[in-house]
Structures are given as C-alpha cells and as structure tokens.
Amino acid sequence: MSLTKTALAALAASLLATPALAEIKIMDPYARASSPMAKAGAAFMQIMNTSDADDRLIAAASDIAKRVELHTHKDVGDGVMKMIEVEEGFVIPAGGSHALARGGDHVMFMGLAGPLEQGATVSVTLTFEQAGDMVVEIPVDNVRKPDHGAMGHDGGS
Numbered sequence: 001m002s003l004t005k006t007a008l009a010a011l012a013a014s015l016l017a018t019p020a021l022a023e024i025k026i027m028d029p030y031a032r033a034s035s036p037m038a039k040a041g042a043a044f045m046q047i048m049n050t051s052d053a054d055d056r057l058i059a060a061a062s063d064i065a066k067r068v069e070l071h072t073h074k075d076v077g078d079g080v081m082k083m084i085e086v087e088e089g090f091v092i093p094a095g096g097s098h099a100l101a102r103g104g105d106h107v108m109f110m111g112l113a114g115p116l117e118q119g120a121t122v123s124v125t126l127t128f129e130q131a132g133d134m135v136v137e138i139p140v141d142n143v144r145k146p147d148h149g150a151m152g153h154d155g156g157s
Contacts, residue, residue, distance in 0.1 A: 023050040023051040023131070024048070024092065026046070026048075027047075027048060030140070030144060031140050031141070032140065032144065033112065033142060036115045036117075039112055040112065041109040042108050043107040043124060044099075044106055046100075047097060047100065048092075048096075049094055049095065051094060053094050054092065054093055054094050054130075055092045056128065056130075057092060057126055058088075058128065059089070060125065061124070062109065062122060069110065070085065071083050071084065071086060071105070071108040073103060085108075086105070092128070107124065116142065118141070118143065119140065
C-alpha cells in the first residue's frame with residue numbers, strides 16, 4: 001500500500017472512531033434586568049440540537065457580572081417558587097431543543113458590573129459538554145412580555 005493510501009486509510013479510520021459533536025443553534029436570545037439599578041439579570045433563549053447525539057449546557061460566563069450560573073425555579077410549596085443553581089446543567093436532547101425561559105431554566109447574572117440597558121448587547125460564552133464553547137451576542141430587551149419567545153416549549157424536546 002502506498003504512503004498516500006495508508007494516510008487516507010488512517011484518516012478515514014480516525015474520523016469514523018470520533019463521536020459526532022452535537023450541533024447547537026441558539027434561537028431568540030435576550031437578556032433583561034428588573035430595573036436599571038438591579039444587581040442581577042438573566043438571559044433566555046431556545047437551544048436547539050440538530051445532531052443525533054444528546055449534549056448538555058454545563059456552564060455560562062460573561063464579563064457583565066461577578067458570577068454567572070445556570071438556574072431554574074423550584075416549587076418549595078405553598079405557592080412559593082425559589083430560584084436555585086443547576087450545577088449539572090441542562091440536557092439538550094438529540095434532534096430536540098431546550099427552552100431557557102422566564103419562570104423556568106435560565107442563565108443568571110449576579111453582581112452586574114453595570115445596568116443591562118435596553119438595546120445593548122451582552123456577550124455570553126455558553127459551554128456544552130460535546131459542542132464546547134459558543135460565544136453568543138445577546139440583545140438586552142427589558143420591555144419584552146413574559147411569554148414572548150417561549151415558543152410553547154415545556155423545556156423538553
């Protein structure tokens with residue numbers, strides 16, 4: 001076998017042995033704060049996985065806040081909802097999507113360096129187990145209605 005054929009065979013074998021990385025698309029992202037003086041804010045979006053392999057959003061980072069965490073709301077009884085960090089992240093199912101929406105899962109900015117001003121854009125790095133880091137430019141929309149952008153998803157596929 002020639003050197004060229006050997007190299008091509010080795011390349012083909014390595015490609016077949018490598019698992020397919022999830023193909024992630026971010027749809028309808030937006031960030032908001034409750035007031036101009038707020039020390040916390042959040043980002044919401046629809047995360048779509050167009051591959052045939054599950055992935056997981058495991059972290060988020062941004063220079064706009066001292067801490068950035070993945071959060072959800074949990075019913076603690078008596079009609080009280082508590083916001084909690086989700087350290088294991090959010091599964092993005094193969095061929096499906098996961099909604100980060102108000103009142104549910106979201107990216108939380110704590111200790112904002114400055115106000116999230118209407119019309120501005122914030123840069124956020126999302127880290128996925130399979131797809132790796134993805135930088136997303138997220139527009140600030142403090143006037144969006146609570147249900148706009150939810151797209152009727154329940155957080156699953």
